[in-house]
Amino acid sequence: xxxxxxxxxxxxxxxxxxxxxxxxxxxxxxxxxxxxxxxxxxxxxxxxxxxxxxxxxxxxxxxxxxxxxxxxxxxxxxxxxxxxxxxxxxxxxxxxxxxxxxxxxxxxxxxxxxxxxxxxxxxxxxxxxxxxxxxxxxxxxxxxxxxxxxxxxxxxxxxxxxxxxxxxxxxxxxxxxxxxxxxxxxxxxxxxxxxxxxxxxxxxxxxxxxxxxxxxxxxxxxxxxxxxxxxxxxxxxxxxxxxxxxxxxxxxxxxxxxxxxxxxxxxxxxxxxxxxxxxxxxxxxxxxxxxxxxxxxxxxxxxxxxxxxxxxxxxxxxxxxxxxxxxxxxxxxxxxxxxxxxxxxxxxxxxxxxxxxxxxxxxxxxxxxxxxxxxxxxxxxxxxxxxxxxxxxxxxxxxxxxxxxxxxxxxxxxxxxxxxxxxxxxxxxxxxxxxxxxxxxxxxxxxxxxxxxxxxxxxxxxxxxxxxxxxxxxxxxxxxxxxxxxxxxxxxxxxxxxxxxxxxxxxxxxxxxxxxxxxxxxxxxxxxxxxxxxxxxxxxxxxxxxxxxxxxxxxxxxxxx
Amino acid sequence: xxxxxxxxxxxxxxxxxxxxxxxxxxxxxxxxxxxxxxxxxxxxxxxxxxxxxxxxxxxxxxxxxxxxxxxxxxxxxxxxxxxxxxxxxxxxxxx
Numbered sequence: 001x002x003x004x005x006x007x008x009x010x011x012x013x014x015x016x017x018x019x020x021x022x023x024x025x026x027x028x029x030x031x032x033x034x035x036x037x038x039x040x041x042x043x044x045x046x047x048x049x050x051x052x053x054x055x056x057x058x059x060x061x062x063x064x065x066x067x068x069x070x071x072x073x074x075x076x077x078x079x080x081x082x083x084x085x086x087x088x089x090x091x092x093x094x095x096x097x098x099x100x101x102x103x104x105x106x107x108x109x110x111x112x113x114x115x116x117x118x119x120x121x122x123x124x125x126x127x128x129x130x131x132x133x134x135x136x137x138x139x140x141x142x143x144x145x146x147x148x149x150x151x152x153x154x155x156x157x158x159x160x161x162x163x164x165x166x167x168x169x170x171x172x173x174x175x176x177x178x179x180x181x182x183x184x185x186x187x188x189x190x191x192x193x194x195x196x197x198x199x200x201x202x203x204x205x206x207x208x209x210x211x212x213x214x215x216x217x218x219x220x221x222x223x224x225x226x227x228x229x230x231x232x233x234x235x236x237x238x239x240x241x242x243x244x245x246x247x248x249x250x251x252x253x254x255x256x257x258x259x260x261x262x263x264x265x266x267x268x269x270x271x272x273x274x275x276x277x278x279x280x281x282x283x284x285x286x287x288x289x290x291x292x293x294x295x296x297x298x299x300x301x302x303x304x305x306x307x308x309x310x311x312x313x314x315x316x317x318x319x320x321x322x323x324x325x326x327x328x329x330x331x332x333x334x335x336x337x338x339x340x341x342x343x344x345x346x347x348x349x350x351x352x353x354x355x356x357x358x359x360x361x362x363x364x365x366x367x368x369x370x371x372x373x374x375x376x377x378x379x380x381x382x383x384x385x386x387x388x389x390x391x392x393x394x395x396x397x398x399x400x401x402x403x404x405x406x407x408x409x410x411x412x413x414x415x416x417x418x419x420x421x422x423x424x425x426x427x428x429x430x431x432x433x434x435x436x437x438x439x440x441x442x443x444x445x446x447x448x449x450x451x452x453x454x455x456x457x458x459x460x461x462x463x464x465x466x467x468x469x470x471x472x473x474x475x476x477x478x479x480x481x482x483x484x485x486x487x488x489x490x491x492x493x494x495x496x497x498x499x500x501x502x503x504x505x506x507x508x509x510x511x512x513x514x515x516x517x518x519x520x521x522x523x524x525x526x527x528x529x530x531x532x533x534x535x536x537x538x539x540x541x542x543x544x545x546x547x548x549x550x551x552x553x554x555x556x557x558x559x560x561x
Numbered sequence: 562x563x564x565x566x567x568x569x570x571x572x573x574x575x576x577x578x579x580x581x582x583x584x585x586x587x588x589x590x591x592x593x594x595x596x597x598x599x600x601x602x603x604x605x606x607x608x609x610x611x612x613x614x615x616x617x618x619x620x621x622x623x624x625x626x627x628x629x630x631x632x633x634x635x636x637x638x639x640x641x642x643x644x645x646x647x648x649x650x651x652x653x654x655x656x
Contacts, residue, residue, distance in 0.1 A: 074582070078610070081585050087609040113611050120617075127614065 002220070002229035002236055006213070008181065008206035010226035011192035012522050015240040016201035017232065018158035018178030020217045023150060029143070032104045042102045046092055049102070049141040053083055056137070063297060075130070082134045088113070103142040110135035153177060158219050160210055164191040174198045174275060179221035181228050183210050195223070196501075196520030197265070197272040199279060201240075203228055246525040248280045253528045255510060259536040262516040263528050264322070266496055270308060273315040276521040280528060283319030283379065285444070285518020286496035287312055289326055289366065293334050299362055305369035313377025320380045322444065322494070322518070324423065325366055325397075326359070327351045327386040337362075346452070351387025351425075356396050367404035368412075375413040382419035384444055389428040391435050398439065421491075425449035430478040433485035443486045444518075447497025451475050470499040471555050476512070476547040483513040494518055506530035508559060511543025563629040566637050567600060571645045575619035580643060585610045587639045593630025595640070600625050607640075 061076035082088070088109050095105035110131055117128035150172050153159070159172070159180040179201035185191050186205055195202030201221045206228060213219065213230055220229040220240040229236055254260045264285030265276035276284065292300045292308055300308075312321045329350025333339055337359065342348035355363040367383075374381035385397045401420065421442035424430055430450070437443055447470045452459045454475050457467035470476075479495075486493045494516035499505055501519025503526040509517060510531060517527060546558045572580040588595045588607045595607035598616065600623050605612035607626070618624050624644065628637050 074579070077586075078582055081582060081610045084589075085609045085611050086606050087611045113615075116615065131611075 001233055003231035004229075006181075006206050006209050006228040006230065008203040008210075008226050008228065009185075009187055009192075010223040011187060011195045011202040011204050012200060012223035014179075014199060014201040014522065015220060015222040015224060016158070016179035017218065017220045017237050017240040018156040019154070020213055020215050020219055021153060021157045021159055022215050023159050023161040023164075029103050029107060029139075030101050032100055035101055037096065037099050037101050039097050039099070042096045042105075043093055045142065046096065046102045046106070049106075049138050050083060050089075052141055053134070053137050054080060057083065078127075078130055079134050079137075082131055083138075103139055106135060106138050106142065110138075158221055160213060164194070172271070174200060174271070179223070181206055181210060181219075181221050183207060193268060193520065194272070196522045197268060198275045199522040246529050248278070248525050249528040249532075250280050252282050253531045255531060255534045255536040255539070257536050259510070261510060261514070261531045262320075262494070263524055263531065264320070264494075264516060264518040265521040265524055266518050267312070267521075270311055272521065273312055276524070277315055279521045279524045281316075281319075281521060281524045283316045284312060284321040284323075285494055285500075285516055287321055287323040289323060290328060290332060290334075293326065293328070293337075297336055299336070299365075302365050302369045302372075305366055306373050309370055309373035309381070310377045313373060313379040313381060315379075317378035320382055320419075321377075322382040322384055322421070322496075323370055324384050324386050325352070325355060325370075326362060329354055346458070351423075352385045352393050352397055353387065355385070356393065356400075360400070363400055364404055367401055368408055371405055371408045371416075371418070372412050374418050375408070375416050380418070381416075382421060382442065384421040384423050384442075386423045386446070387425055387449070388422045388436065389426050391432065391439070394422055394436055394439055421494075423496075424482050426453050427478065430454075430482050433482040434489060437486040437489035437491040440491060442492045442494060443482060444494040444496050444516075445479055445482060445514075447475070447479075447495060447499040450478065450497070451499075454478050469552065470497070471505070471508075471546075471559075472552050473547060473549050473555055476508075476555065479514075480512055480543075480547050487513065492516065501527065503527050503530040504559070507534045507539045508543055508546055510534050510536060511539030511541070512547065513540075513543070562631070562633050563627065564633050564637060565625065565627050566641065567623050567625050568641050568644045570618055570620055570622050570624060571647055573620050573647070575622065576616060576624065576644070577614055581610060581614050583643050584640060585613060587643060588636065591630070591632050591636035591639070593628040593633040593636045595626060595628045595636060597624055597626050599623070 057076050057080050061073050065073035091109040092105045095108060096102055114128045114131045117131060153173065153176040155176050156178045157176055158178050161182050163182050163184045177200060181203045182191050183206055192202065192204050201223045203221050203223055203226050218231055220232045220236055222240065252260065253263060262282050264283045265281035266286040267273060267276055267284050268288045269291040292305060309323060328334055328337065329339060329348060330346045340349065370381060370383055388394050419441040421440050421444055422436045423446050424433060424443050425446040429436060433443060448459055451468055451470045455467045455472060457464040459468050483493045492515040495509060495514050496518040500509065500517040501523040503523060506527050507530065519527060542558060546555045549555045549558055570576060574580055576584065585608060596604035597607040597613060598604040599618065604627060605616065607613060626637055626640055
């Protein structure tokens with residue numbers, strides 16, 4: 001038996017064993033008993049760190065005010081005020097005088113007020129994040145380079161952290177990481193999605209209990225059960241190591257009766273490309289371009305975007321890479337794009353609605369980058385537009401694409417033929433699938449959003465979690481309607497939501513007529529195996545019975561027999 | 562010179578967020594030492610964002626201000642202006 005078992009949410013159906021490395025929050029503070037503190041030196045060190053931090057903040061403030069606007073720069077003013085706050089300053093200096101090293105004093109002084117703010121509601125809780133940022137900035141300066149390098153971890157590391165941001169995961173070398181666990185986060189957090197696409201064992205949302213796990217301890221991270229086992233015994237260790245999932249199938253797959261189904265991967269950043277190929281993905285069915293826009297102060301240039309897409313196309317020389325144009329709004333926010341505050345962001349300005357206006361310049365730049373990459377890259381590029389509701393929107397997007405193509409032909413390269421598609425995520429798009437399909441080469445069903453909008457159930461709200469389930473007959477019928485309409489127009493239909501990655505639903509989806517399934521890389525082998533064990537004629541009958549069922553429980557009975 | 566004044570808070574956010582930021586900024590821009598508190602409570606340093614925010618004073622609450630220094634009158638005038646201006650109309654230094 002392991003010494004202790006901690007519980008969180010499993011992010012990947014995988015487990016791994018390794019040695020704990022703490023990252024981030026735990027900026028290895030000195031042992032307060034182990035050092036002789038000279039108060040005068042430590043107070044000076046603290047004052048210097050405050051000066052440096054102020055200089056950093058002022059220059060970041062300037063840069064933001066110039067590139068984005070005064071309103072966005074205001075957050076840095078708040079940070080400067082916290083940095084110079086006499087309450088903190090007095091507390092730190094008192095502690096240092098009492099013989100506590102500067103970093104520990106800073107940590108203690110800030111933590112007290114962070115907890116206090118977290119206990120308050122709404123806007124005050126956000127202030128806790130500001131305080132945390134200022135604390136970490138000071139600690140980084142005071143502990144000077146003692147931060148763990150994510151790109152230089154010893155092999156077999158299990159990374160423990162408060163949370164992992166996109167810039168953190170971008171540095172992680174998957175070869176050296178045996179898994180990770182985070183204090184915060186749920187199944188749809190960035191860390192969880194990242195883990196699935198790399199097939200890394202991961203447990204998220206463990207809570208503060210995780211903090212008690214010391215560095216260098218051996219742990220098992222079981223992404224299936226959502227458990228972290230501290231100091232596992234031999235049986236548990238062996239079980240974790242031998243769990244490597246289904247065998248990888250490199251070839252493309254078809255059903256027993258010969259219907260070809262493309263099985264592709266969803267990719268959110270370049271680091272996920274190679275692992276997706278290694279897990280046997282035929283190509284990329286959803287390339288999210290948002291990562292290029294995160295963690296920076298201005299949008300990426302056309303060349304940067306070209307390079308990123310080029311890399312994807314070269315990773316799948318014989319495959320297809322379906323790139324989704326910029327999809328922000330809803331819960332995806334990018335500070336410098338100045339998104340409006342909306343009462344209902346999921347029903348507001350997101351996806352193609354923003355790309356047509358006000359982000360039409362960004363859209364044009366992105367389309368040019370995509371077309372240039374298509375001309376030079378090895379694989380086949382396909383472009384799809386997110387959250388299209390109407391034919392008018394699609395026509396406007398196609399017009400923007402034509403303009404970009406003319407521009408590229410004029411200046412850069414001969415434009416090549418690419419496939420163009422529309423994502424089906426709203427009831428309107430599903431009802432209008434015939435008209436939309438008549439204008440493009442393919443449709444791709446985004447089941448996370450389609451379910452949310454068909455069922456009117458917030459995907460993040462656990463209270464309506466039962467409604468947010470794509471196996472409700474209402475959702476199955478909208479999928480069937482989309483597939484039938486598209487096939488009548490000779491367009492192929494893919495699916496790129498979480499539903500596509502569930503091997504238990506593969507037979508149903510093949511039966512409903514999907515031509516392509518795209519998912520987090522981790523379940524590509526399972527789904528490929530499931531496709532090759534499916535008989536299309538049986539699946540088709542079963543799909544009909546499932547969609548015609550009156551209730552979700554009848555749908556499930558149909559699937560189980 | 563020490564002077565006191567009691568002001569009723571107008572901004573909807575209370576003494577939080579932008580109004581708190583402007584309030585602390587104004588205190589720092591003057592020479593006088595300023596403390597603030599609820600009429601029945603202890604006074605805290607008005608130059609501390611954390612201390613000021615922790616008072617938890619909201620719209621409609623009274624706050625007592627005590628200033629000591631050559632520009633005591635001026636700083637209290639400025640603070641009163643900030644605390645009695647609805648948030649939307651509050652101008653920052655940069656306009």
